[in-house]
Amino acid sequence: MEEFKLYCGGEFITTEKILDVENPFSQKVFAKTYLASKENLETAINKALEVQDEMKNMSSLRKYEALSYISKSLKEQLTYFAELLALESGKPIIYSKGEILRSVETFKIAAEESKRLPGEVISLDWTPAGKGKHGIVQYFPIGLVAGISPFNFPMNLAVHKIAPALAAGCPIILKPSTNTPLSTLALAKLIDKSGLPKGAVSILPMDRATGNQLVTDERFKLLSFTGSPHVGWMMKAQSGKKKVVLELGGNAGLIVTKSADLDIAVKKAVIGGFAYSGQVCIHAQRIYVAKEIFEDFKTMFIKQVEKLNLGDPMDDNTEISAMIDESNAKRIEIWVNEAIEDGAQVICGGKRDGTYYEPTVLIDTKPKMKVCALEVFGPVVTLEPFTNFKAVIKEVNDSDFGLQAGIFTNQIDEMDYAFNELEVGGVIINDAPIFRVDHMPYGGVKDSGLGREGLKYAIQDMMEAKILVRG
Known part of the structure; x- marks a missing residue:
C-alpha cells in the first residue's frame, strides 16, 4: 500500500x-x-x-x-x-x-x-x-x-x-x-x-x-x-x-431555445448533466427547453443518456462511475423519491446500487422540490418545457444560487437579454454551464x-x- x-x-x-x-x-x-x-x-x-x-x-x-x-x-x-x-x-x-x-x-x-x-x-x-x-x-x-x-x-x-x-x-x-x-x-x-x-x-x-x-x-x-x-x-x-x-455551489440552469442546433445542444447537455456523476458545482441541473422542440430534445437526450458507459473509472471507455461515497448516493436516492412522491416522473434512471446512482432524468417537477431548489451534486437533471423566453429567465433566477447558466440560441437579442438579466457569475452561450477555462473569472452571486x-x-x-x- x-x-x-x-x-x-x-x-x-x-x-x-x-x-x-x-x-x-x-x-x-x-x-x-x-x-x-x-x-x-x-x-x-x-x-x-x-x-x-x-x-x-x-x-x-x-x-x-x-x-x-x-x-x-x-x-x-x-x-x-x-x-x-x-x-x-x-x-x-x-x-x-x-x-x-x-x-x-x-x-x-x-x-x-x-x-x-x-x-x-x-x-x-x-x-x-x-x-x-x-x-x-x-x-x-x-x-x-x-x-x-x-x-x-x-x-x-x-x-x-x-x-x-x-x-x-x-x-x-x-x-x-x-x-x-x-x-x-x-x-x-x-x-x-x-x-x-x-x-x-x-x-x-x-x-x-x-x-x-x-x-x-x-x-x-x-x-x-x-x-x-x-x-x-x-x-x-x-x-x-x-x-x-x-x-x-449551484443548481445551474440550461435553456435551449427553438433556434438552437439540437444535435449540439443535446450532446453538450448530456456532458453538462452527467460528467463525473454530476458532482460538479456548475453541472446542468435544471434544463428548460422551448415547447416547440421539447419532445424532440427529450427523445434525443434520453437516447444519449442511456448510452453512457458505466464502469471502472480506470477504464478509458468509462463515462460515468461511482459517486464519492454511499451516503451521497443515498441522499440522491431520497431526494429523487421525494420528488416522485410529489408528482415528478422518472423517464430515465432513478435507481441506486451502492455508491452508484443511475443517470436520472425527471420531468413534471416543481420549483420547490429539492432536486430543483437545492444543489443536487449528483447525476440527476430536471427537464421542463417553456413557452416564453423572458419568463424562463425569471425561472432560472428563482433560486438561492447564481453560479453559471447556459443558453443555446442563435439569436443575438436572446443572448443579450440573457447576459443582462440572468443573476449569475457567468453566462455560457451555446454550451452547458459546466464550461470553464482556467483564466476566465469564475464565481457566483447570491448563495x-x-x-x-x-x-x-x-x-x-x-x-x-x-x-x-x-x-
Missing part, C-alpha cells in the same frame, strides 16, 4: 493519525496518508511567516521559473497523476486526465501572470488640491493564505489556490479534502523541487476541528474556500477580519459565493493596493 507523507513547512512528515484513503468504485482502501495535528499546523504557520518577507520580495523571474517548473513536471507525469486522481475520487480516467492537464495550464497561466502583476501611475490634479502631484499605485502580497479545497476536483481546485498565491508572493497552507488528499500530496514533491522557499507551501489533510484554525486564526490574511454553501457562509461568519473568497477565481482575478484578491503620492 502506497504511503503519502504530509508536506509541512517544507518537510515531508508522518503523524500518529493514519488516514486510510478508499477507492469509491471498489470501496477498498488502496493508500494511506496522515492527519495533521494542531502542533503540525502551528509548525506550518510559523515556517510560512518566516519566509513571508522572502516571498514578498521574490522577483517575477523567480516566481515564473518556479511555477513553470511545476507545470512542466506535472505534465511529464500526467499518467501517474491522472491514475492517482481517478483512484482516490472515482472520477473516470478520461476526466481525470483532463483535470491534470487543466492543472498544468493553471500553473502555466499563473507563471505568466506573475510577470504582469497590477500597478499604475495616476494623475492627481483632477482637483485643485492635487495640482502638481501624481500617484504610483503598487500592489503588495496580502500575507499568509489559507486554502480549503473539495473532493470533486482534488487537484485543479487546489491548484487554483496554490498557483495564484505563489504568483502574488504569498505563502499558503492548503487543507485538501480528506476523501481525496493524495494528488495534492504528490504535487508537493514537485513543489519541493521548484526552488521556492521551504515553508512557502504546506499541504495538510486535517480533521475539521484542527482545520477550523485556518478560518479563525488572524495570522491568516485571506481564506479561500471551495465547497458547500452551508459550510462556506458559516466560515465567513467565523473568519474575523481576514479577506474571504468563497466558491460555493453561490463571494469573489472570483481565475488566475488574474484570484491574484488581485491576494494583493493589497498601496499608493505613493509624489509632487
Whole structure:
C-alpha cells in the first residue's frame, strides 16, 4: 500500500493519525496518508511567516521559473497523476486526465501572470488640491493564505489556490479534502523541487476541528474556500477580519431555445448533466427547453443518456462511475423519491446500487422540490418545457444560487437579454454551464459565493493596493 507523507513547512512528515484513503468504485482502501495535528499546523504557520518577507520580495523571474517548473513536471507525469486522481475520487480516467492537464495550464497561466502583476501611475490634479502631484499605485502580497479545497476536483481546485498565491508572493497552507488528499500530496514533491522557499507551501489533510484554525486564526490574511454553501457562509461568519473568497455551489440552469442546433445542444447537455456523476458545482441541473422542440430534445437526450458507459473509472471507455461515497448516493436516492412522491416522473434512471446512482432524468417537477431548489451534486437533471423566453429567465433566477447558466440560441437579442438579466457569475452561450477555462473569472452571486477565481482575478484578491503620492 502506497504511503503519502504530509508536506509541512517544507518537510515531508508522518503523524500518529493514519488516514486510510478508499477507492469509491471498489470501496477498498488502496493508500494511506496522515492527519495533521494542531502542533503540525502551528509548525506550518510559523515556517510560512518566516519566509513571508522572502516571498514578498521574490522577483517575477523567480516566481515564473518556479511555477513553470511545476507545470512542466506535472505534465511529464500526467499518467501517474491522472491514475492517482481517478483512484482516490472515482472520477473516470478520461476526466481525470483532463483535470491534470487543466492543472498544468493553471500553473502555466499563473507563471505568466506573475510577470504582469497590477500597478499604475495616476494623475492627481483632477482637483485643485492635487495640482502638481501624481500617484504610483503598487500592489503588495496580502500575507499568509489559507486554502480549503473539495473532493470533486482534488487537484485543479487546489491548484487554483496554490498557483495564484505563489504568483502574488504569498505563502499558503492548503487543507485538501480528506476523501481525496493524495494528488495534492504528490504535487508537493514537485513543489519541493521548484526552488521556492521551504515553508512557502504546506499541504495538510486535517480533521475539521484542527482545520477550523485556518478560518479563525488572524495570522491568516485571506481564506479561500471551495465547497458547500452551508459550510462556506458559516466560515465567513467565523473568519474575523481576514479577506474571504468563497466558491460555493449551484443548481445551474440550461435553456435551449427553438433556434438552437439540437444535435449540439443535446450532446453538450448530456456532458453538462452527467460528467463525473454530476458532482460538479456548475453541472446542468435544471434544463428548460422551448415547447416547440421539447419532445424532440427529450427523445434525443434520453437516447444519449442511456448510452453512457458505466464502469471502472480506470477504464478509458468509462463515462460515468461511482459517486464519492454511499451516503451521497443515498441522499440522491431520497431526494429523487421525494420528488416522485410529489408528482415528478422518472423517464430515465432513478435507481441506486451502492455508491452508484443511475443517470436520472425527471420531468413534471416543481420549483420547490429539492432536486430543483437545492444543489443536487449528483447525476440527476430536471427537464421542463417553456413557452416564453423572458419568463424562463425569471425561472432560472428563482433560486438561492447564481453560479453559471447556459443558453443555446442563435439569436443575438436572446443572448443579450440573457447576459443582462440572468443573476449569475457567468453566462455560457451555446454550451452547458459546466464550461470553464482556467483564466476566465469564475464565481457566483447570491448563495453561490463571494469573489472570483481565475488566475488574474484570484491574484488581485491576494494583493493589497498601496499608493505613493509624489509632487
